[in-house]
Amino acid sequence: MKTNSAVRILSVLAHEGRLSVLQALVRSGDEGASVGTLAAAVGQNVKTVSAQLQLMADAELVRPRREGKQIFYCAQYHVLGALFGFIMHDCCAGHEDLRRTVRQACAC
DSSP, rough: OOHHHHHHHHHHHHHHHHHHHHHHHHHHHOOEHHHHHHHHTOOOHHHHHHHHHHHHHHHTTEEEEEETEEEEEEEOOHHHHHHHHHHHTTTGGGGGHHEEEEEEEEOO
């Protein structure tokens, strides 16, 4: 990932509402979730969540999928992984104790 891509993605995520929506999408797994389901999960109205999802789709963090009249969104895990890899590149300047702390914090 290039620096300008990381900055673009991080700027989209620098919003409490969008971050909450992305976290809800990640929890929904590969199936994703509808805009209505996401709005209920994060306590926001559908119009706001839809606008937030469009910004995240423009940054390639999520992907829309139409099923009938509903639109479902899925988190783009490969983009999130690339972002985390970019941030953690050359992690901890070779200090194994810091690396261990980072690995423990990232354990699912």
